[in-house]
Amino acid sequence: MPELPEVETVRRGLEKLILGKKISNIDIRYPKMIKTDLDEFLKEMPGQVIQTMGRRGKYLLFYLSDKVLISHLRMEGKYFYYPDQVPERKHAHVLIHFEDDGTLVYEDVRKFGTLELLAPELLDSYFISKKLGPEPTEKDFDLLTFEKALKKSKKPIKTHLLDQTLVVGLGNIYVDEVLWRAKVYPAKSSQTITKKEARAIHEQTISVLEQAVDMGGSTIRSYTNAFGENGTMQELHQVYDKAGLACSRCGTIIEKIQLGGRGTHFCPRCQRRS
Template sequence: MPELPEVETVRRGLEKLILGKKISSIEVHYPKMIKTDLGEFRKEVPGQVIESIGRRGKYLLFYLTDKVLISHLRMEGKYFYYPDQIPERKHAHVFIRFEDGGTLVYEDVRKFGTMELLTPELLKSYFISKKLGPEPTKKDFDLLTFEKALKKSKKPIKTHLLDQTLVVGLGNIYVDEVLWRAKVHPAKSSQLITGKEARAIHEQTISVLEQAVDKGGSTIRTYTNAFGEDGTMQDFHQVYDKAGQACSRCGSIIEKIQLGGRGTHFCPRCQRRS
C-alpha cells in the first residue's frame, strides 16, 4: 500500500487542491527521503509553480515550471494540504509552502517514501531505467506482448505481476484480487499460464484497477486520500484478507500462504494449481 488506485486517487485530489500554486519555500526534516542532491533540491523547488500532476505506475509526478518532482509513497506515504494553520504532526517530513499561505505536507510513518527532482527531458530515461511495464489500460496494455513475456519466465505468476515489468500498478492486494477473478493459482509458473488464463489476467487487471480507482482505493490500515477520506474498494474485495472465510463464488474456504515473502490469498477450488 498504496497501489496504483490509491496513488491515482491522491493525484486527483491534489489536482483539485494545489494546481497553479507557486512554491515559496520547502522544508525537509528527513533528508534521506530526498534521492537527488539535497542542496539543489532545496534551492530549485522554491519559485516553481505546480502546473500539472501526473502519475506513472505508483509514482506521482509534480510537473513544475521547469522541473519534475517525482514522489513515490512506498508503504505509508500520504499528502495533506492545509490552507492556513498546520496541526502538530508526528510523522511529517516535508513541508511545501505556497505563496498564498497554504502548505502541502508529506507524512510517512515508515519513512520509506522518496522524492527526486529531474529536468523534464530526463523523465523518459528515468522510467526506462526502472524497467516499468505499460499502464493497465486497454490502450497501453497489449495482450500479445503480455503473453510473450509470460512465456519467458519461470516466476510464479503473482511474483511476476508484482515486479512491475509486465504491467504497472499491481501490489499485493490487487494481484490477489485479479488472480481470484481470473481463476489462476498465484504460485503457477508464468510460462505455464495458458492463453485463456493470460487473457483472463489481462482483462481482470484492467477491470480490477479501474474499479478500485472508481471506489477511491482500498483503506486496509492507514490509507486516506488527499482530503483525509478513506477509500471503499475494500468493501468489494473477494479474497484479500479473507483467509478462513467462504469463497463467494464456490463456498470453499479461502486460504493464505506465503509466496515470495508476501501473504497470498486464494481459493483452493477456484484457483487450482494444475
C-alpha cells in the same frame, strides 16, 4: 499500499487542491527521503509553480515550472494540504509552503517514501531505467506482448505481476483480487499460463484497477486520499484478507500462503494448483 488506484486517487485530489500554487520554501525534516542532491533540491524548488499532476505506475508526478517532482509513497506515504495553519504532526517529514500561506505536507510513518527532482527531458530515461511495464489500460496493455513475456519467465505468476515489468500498478492486494477473478493459482509458473488464463488475467487487471480507482482505492490500515478520506474498494474484495472465510463464488474456505515473502490469498477450488 498504496497501489495504482490509491496513487491515482491522491493525484486527482491534489489536482483539485494545489494547481497553480507557487512554492515559497521547503522544510525537509527527514533528508534521507530526498534522492537527488539535497542542496540543489532546496535551491530549485522555491519559485516553482505546480502546473499539472501526473502519474506513472505507482509514481506521483508534480509537473512544475521547469522541473518534475517524482514522489513514491511506498508503504505509508500520504499528502495533506492545509490552507493556513499547519498542525503539529509527528510523521510530517516534508512541508512544501506556498506563497498564499497554504502548505502541502508529506507524512510517512515508516519513512520509506522518496522524492526526486528531475529536468523534464530526463523523465523518459528515468522510467526506462526502472523497467516499468505498460499502464493497465486497453490502449497500452497489449495482450500479445503480455503473453510473450509470460512465456519467457519461470517466476510464479503473482511474483511476476508484482515486479512491475509486465504491467504497472499491481501490488499485493490487487494481484490477489485479479488472480481470484481470473481463476489462476498464484504460484503457477508464468511460462505455464495458458492463453485463456493470460487473457483472463489481462482483462481482470484492467477491470480491477479501473474499479478500484472509481472506488477511491482500498483502505486496509492507514491509506487516505488528499482530503483525508478513506477508499471503499475494500468493501468489494473477494479474497484479500479473507483467509478462513468462504469463497463468495464456490463456498470453499479461502487459504493464505507465503509466496515470495508476501501473504497470498486464494481459493483452493477456484484457483486449482494443477
